[in-house]
Amino acid sequence: MVVRLADVAREAGVSPATASRVLNGSSRSPAEAIAEKVRGAAERLGYFPNAQAQALARSSAGLVGLIVHDIADPYFSSIAHGVQHGLKGSGLRVMLSSTDRDGETEMEAVRAFMSYRTEGIVLAGSRTVDGDEHLAAAVETYRKNGGRVVMIGQPLPGTLGLRVDNRGSAAELVRQLVALGHRRFVILSGDMNLVTVGDRHAGILEGLAEAGLEPLAVLPGIFTRDGGLEAMTEYLESAKGEVARGQVCVLAANDVMALGALTAVRRAGxxxxxxVAVAGFDDIATLEDMVPSVTTVRLPLDAMGEQAARMLLGEEGEEAIQVVEGEPVLRESTAFCL
Amino acid sequence: MVVRLADVAREAGVSPATASRVLNGSSRSPAEAIAEKVRGAAERLGYFPNAQAQALARSSAGLVGLIVHDIADPYFSSIAHGVQHGLKGSGLRVMLSSTDRDGETEMEAVRAFMSYRTEGIVLAGSRTVDGDEHLAAAVETYRKNGGRVVMIGQPLPGTLGLRVDNRGSAAELVRQLVALGHRRFVILSGDMNLVTVGDRHAGILEGLAEAGLEPLAVLPGIFTRDGGLEAMTEYLESAKGEVARGQVCVLAANDVMALGALTAVRRAGxxxxxxVAVAGFDDIATLEDMVPSVTTVRLPLDAMGEQAARMLLGEEGEEAIQVVEGEPVLRESTAFCL
DNA sequence: AGTAAGTGGGAATGCGCTTTCCAAGATATA
DNA sequence: TATATCTTGGAAAGCGCATTCCCACTTACT
Structure with a gap:
């Protein structure tokens, strides 16, 4: 049914060894006349090398794993795009795992990638405050077995990665907002068990403290658009007075939450x-088409994915960890209004 | 360095055959006492099966391929999310290829998936009017070699898939807009070489014709947000008079183009x-947070991905092609204003 | 012409696992 | 007790390919 290398070799009247040398970039390549015969035979028979067999023989599978929390989230899909782009031309294929933020699923993905002998893993998605020992152990095992791990966000010790300066960037955003005149802040935090959320939160508090301020409220929620919508809706219900007293500036833990919050504000009339002023974090693509345009901290998501891919390929010098600074982008959604 | 099944077997004092039977869901399972020894040994040694070797021995790799035009585009990332979700529990892993709409890259992906002996491929992304023979041939070869192909959009003949009724849905959207009072339409078409674009275009014309109308203009462009922005900007430059004469309704070929157009309109003051009224197509997630909310044709993207996955698994009866109807959703962006 | 060095192709081995196929022991039936 | 029927674990043969040797043969040089 399926054409094997041996079939091609027979058809071309050569040995499997020769056929292999012709069809795959071997260091030794046979005479052109023979090579031509082999290529002709392969073409005629419709030969496709069996990647599993190649992987087994070469002990290298030509795969890299990509783990994201939610591929439908623009934050992660941009990174995924960057990773794909960065891998272009390397001959590596990507195995994707979208974990829906479930730790067990994430572990399962690492184990699967271990089994598939992927050359490396790009792991995007926030670490959690408490439950990372298992993941850390799995990653460690993976590395011991010879795989590279590039983490985006907060690299675990020993791994390569891009460390996003969530704390510093958040603090800087707050500084700029304070300079604009804002004093009355509400933090829309997301799941405080996520390190990213914690860091951004801490950065905000730091920025506020520098100005001698404290947040009016801290709203926990889920780290998604709907989470932002809900938490904000609830707040606006319970704190009507606060808002009536003057402009409030909501600092969301990420852009999708900010979008949810935006809608909540409008629904509340x-x-x-x-x-209510609103700021997000990440600078996802759709933000620029919003009206009013939304203030955020820009992260070069696509470039980060691409760089992660290059780190995996070992093309990035041996800088194990690179720090990514977010750049506050003040837009209309946080214009200060007396 | 790396632990093999044979190592586990030796450690447990059994044969590789027995170890294999214990550790992988074989039909024959050894006595519990022995099984326990094997599991213990595997645990102690930190054994991970080599998926390539398993694939070779079983001649089945446990992989499915997913091809999308652009994983950063919310249309595709939603579908990808659905596919992942639909595959959950099947033990299948997904290999992703984001092709940036390049036919050659797409072909390469099909070939790679062929080599990796994926069980099937989910192919999302529009066919083109002219250049699909190669893809069709590749897909045909793939199927002959025993793989299933599920196409989302316009299934090629012989493949499984979800056929989106672009034409009918577009016509219906136009009907509803006409009923609202709109008469002066501009079509923002995207690349007419894409079948999706052509179908939506045809549907729009059909809807217009029913009302005895013709479009004021047809703007070609690239099938992305920036494409929409550019084409619309250009149009507004060159057709100031038209717009001054009264409200114009722009029908974009998809939502991201509509978002670009929206921004173009605003930038033009x-x-x-x-x-200018604006309508899109697809109902991507961020649309609901826009102000004004944007009219579109809703496609159940996530569910489509999930269903595609199920079709790949053969869980969907033997209906080879299922038709997906889009549902027009009229929102503020197309309110009729005299 | 004779030897050394280089070339090019093939035989054979192994990558790590699954899966027949066997054999030996256990149990059952007459 | 002797024969038939299950069970169970192991030996061995692949799965499809890359690659190391090895050998036959050229070419270069003295």
Whole structure:
């Protein structure tokens, strides 16, 4: 049914060894006349090398693993795009795992990638405050077995990765907002068990402290658009007075939460930014088409994915960890209104 | 360095055959006492099966391929999410290829998936009007070699798939807009070489024709947000008069183009929907947070991905092709203004 | 012409696992 | 007790390919 290398060799009247040398970039390549015969035979028979067999023989599978929390989230899909792009031309294929933020699923992905002998793993998605020992152990095992791991966000010790300066960037955002005149902040935090959330939170508090301020409220929630919508809706219900007293500036833990919050504000019949100013974090693509445009901290997501891929390929010098600074981008959604 | 099954077997004092039977869901399972010894040994040694070797021995790799035009595009990332979800529990892993709409890259992906002996391929992304013979041939070869192919959009003949009724849905959208009072339409078409674009275009014309209308203009462009932005900007430059004469309704070939168009309109200092109404197609997630909310045709993207996965698994009866109807969702961006 | 060095192709081995196929022991039936 | 029927674990043969040797043969040089 399926054409094997041996079939091609027979058809071309050569040995499997020769056929192999012709069809795969071997260091030794046979005479052109023979090579031509082999290629002709392969073409005629419709030969496709069996990647599993190659992987076994070469003990290298030509795969890399990509783990993200949610591929439908623009944050991760941009990174995924960058990774694909960065891998282009390397001959490596990517295995994707979208874990829906489930730790067990994430571990399972690492184990699977271990089994598939992927050359490396790009692991995007926040670490959690408490439950990472298992993941760390799995990653460690993976590395011991010869795989490279590039983490985006907060690299685990020993791994390569891009460390996003969530804390510093958040603090800087707050500084700029304070300079604009804002004083009354509400933090829309997301799941505090996520390290990313914690860091951004800490950065915000730091920025506020520098100005001698404290947040009016801290709203926990889920780290998604709907999470932002819910938490904000609830807040606006319970704190009508606060908002009536003057413009409030909501600092969301990421952009999708900010979008949810934005919608919540509008549904409550309030204006952005006059009544409630809103800022996000990440600078996902759709943000620039919003009206009012939304303040955020820009992260070069696509480039980060690409760089992660290059680190995996070992093309990035031996800088184990690179720090990514976010750049605050002040837009209309946080215009200060007396 | 790396632990093999044979090592586990030796450690447990059994044969490799027995170890294999214990550790992988074989039909024959040894006595519990022995099984326990084997599991213990595997655990102690940190054994991970080599998926390549298993694939070779079983001649089945436990992989499925997923090909999308651009994983960063919310249309595709939603589908990808659905596919992942639909595969959950099947033990299948997904190999991703984001092709950036390049036919050659797409072909390469099919070939790679052929080599990796994936059980099937989910192929999302529009066919092109002219250049599909190669793809069709590759897909045909793939199928002959025993793989299933599920196409989302316009299934090629012989493949399984979800056929999106682009034409009918577009016509229906137009009907509803006409009923609202709109008469002056501009079509923002995207690359007419894409079948999806052509179908939606045809549907729009059909809807217009029913009302005895013709489009004011047809703007070709690239099938992305920036494509929409550019084409619309250009149009607004060159057709100031047209817009001044009264509200124009722009029908974009998809949502991301519509978002670009929206921004173009605003940058030109015009109002949505009073001066220019805008409608998209797909109903990507961020649409609901836009102000004004954007009219579109809703496609159940996530569910489509999930269903595609199930079709690949053969869980969907033997209906080879299922038709997906889009549902027009009229929102503020197309409010009719005299 | 004779030897050394180089070339090019093939036989054979092994990558790590699954899966027949066997054999030996256990149990059952007459 | 002797024969038939299950069970169970192991030996061995692949799965499809890359690659190391090895050998036959050229070419270069003295």
């Amino acid at each position: 309030l204006r952005v930014p006059q009544d | 015009l109002r949505v929907p009073q001066d």
